[in-house]
Amino acid sequence: MSLNPNETKPSELRRDFLTALCVGVGGLTALIVAVPVVGFLLGPLLRDTGRKWRAVGPLDKFKTGDTVEVKFEDASPLPWAGVTAETGAWLRRNSQTELIAFSVNCSHLGCPVRWEPAAKLFMCPCHGGVYYSDGSVAGGPPPRGLTQYPVRVRDGNVEILTSPIPIT
Amino acid sequence: MWFLKLIWKILSIPWKIWEWFDDRSEISKTLGPLLRHPIPPGTGWKYVFGSATLIAFLIQVATGIALATVYVSSAGGAYKSLEFISHQATWGWWVRGMHYFGASAMVLLVGLHMGRVFLTGSYKFPRELNWLTGVILLFLTLAMGFTGQLLRWDQTGVWSTTIAAEQAGRVPVIGHWIARLIFGGNTVGGATLSRFFAVHVFWIPAAIFAVVGFHLYLVIRNGISEPPKPGHAINPKTYRAWYKGLLERSGRPFFPDAAWRDVIFGLLVVVCIVVLAGIVHAPELAGPPNPALIQTEPRPDWYLLWYYALLALTPHYMESYLMILVPLVIAVLLLFFPLIFNRGERSVSRRPWSAAIAIFVVLVVATLWYQGKTAHWSPAFDAPPLAIQTIGFASGPIYQGAQLFHERGCEDCHAIGGQGGHRGPDLSTVADRLTEEQMTVRILNGGNNMPAFGSILTPQDLTLLLDFLDSRTAYKNTSFRRTGGQH
Incomplete structure (x- = not known):
């Protein structure tokens, strides 16, 4: 060529x-x-996973004045999610009828807060955030109180509405 | 004799194969000049950190591929597969350890390489792009380290993901979107790990390969910087011609004249990684990645501890700004300063500010690292009750007050006799500096990051606590000043 x-x-x-x-x-x-x-x-930005009410136990299980951790499943877990499909919340029974559910995520940077029953405080292990039993800030870096999840009693069972991890 | 000839012929087979391969591909004609590219005289051991970083990266590639043959990149299976790698797979613990220490070596070596380039002014004309690509490689290395920590997919991995999303959430306007992209949804779940896996094993390594390739091209294109001499200033108008003359006068081929140091140091790095992996081992996995298991204290790996400390020590009112601005400012400074300061003296003896900046950065990072390591701001949840010897009494109100000090969480934040948390002041001798009235006000009302215990403690609790705290004095004869240990 x-x-x-x-x-x-x-x-x-x-x-x-x-x-x-x-x-x-x-x-x-x-x-x-x-x-x-x-x-x-x-x-993930386009997909709406929705929110669902999840039962966390019969009302009688929760004593007035106690704060306990409850576990429930996310709104729409993927089949391969395994244990990551679970999430937790702190449930406090204030009276016969009043229940409050707090996110386990510190409002500072999302670390898992612990309830210290004797001290009656939520404490964060990461940067030392502290909250009172009503979720308000008691000390440390959190900019606001613990996020509350909607909670209701249906047919004698306590139910929590699944929610996104609160981003401050 | 014929036997030796036979052995010689057999041994020469690989060489003949190579000759045939090289004849057809002419690869030595193509790559040979690159390997033997001239370098200026005087380069020594301080020039080996760049190649050592590359060797550490190649170890990561080799061990990463090996781990990927067993690792299950699903949120439900990753933890179990890592448990298998760590405890059952043949030499799995060793390869995982090499991957861990390889990452540490890469971070350390990229830092040393960067320090050498900065202190010798090697980023100046015409090597500004060498520096810029190096800075990108530094960021990619740190991103590899962080995503690698998440891929352990234990409790620390899960909660580190949450912390990363929370930090990203502070970015104005688009923060919440970034956070959702990190999670792969609204929460940590099935989509989270797969995304990080793709980023860790495909996206970032591909970017590193591309940028390393360009970085090496620039090293050969612009030449290795000559050791700086005081009084010899860089002038962009004349430097290239001067450098060319230097290489023509006294240049030496990189291979083997300088490469032997890279090879020896590379071997040292490999041996250190392999031995550390075999003796020290990679960190043990924390608990399973269940977001409902909250008894955990997530900490970043050592190379990000300084940033963890920075977030803890920053005043709260400026935290959001610092969280976004500090990485941004660091990135902008690193990327733009060689464009501004690209001429003049290279010798550090003529650049005292550069030396001061380098020392300052090292001191700041080291101090923050130490703070992050000790994490004195974290409550000491696991502090045991104070010992009888520390309390001084085995019964009575002081003893009971000491028990309350532990039970009510005071000890989580305050140390006494070297035991307890360090978030609040040490109370070993609190009675010497505060009156009982001052202590009462502080306990009931809180302040300075201390919660108010007014609605938490009963009057009797308060009395017992004050009894105990009032006995915390350096003067033995005045211990328990009010009642002598009895009400």
């Missing part, structure tokens, strides 16, 4: 056009691939 000497050289204009064509078509090709990939990666 040899070059045809009679063949005219492509003009600069044609070269510019071909350059722009290569860049444009290349970019378009990448875009065609990128749209579904990026959409898939951003899926």
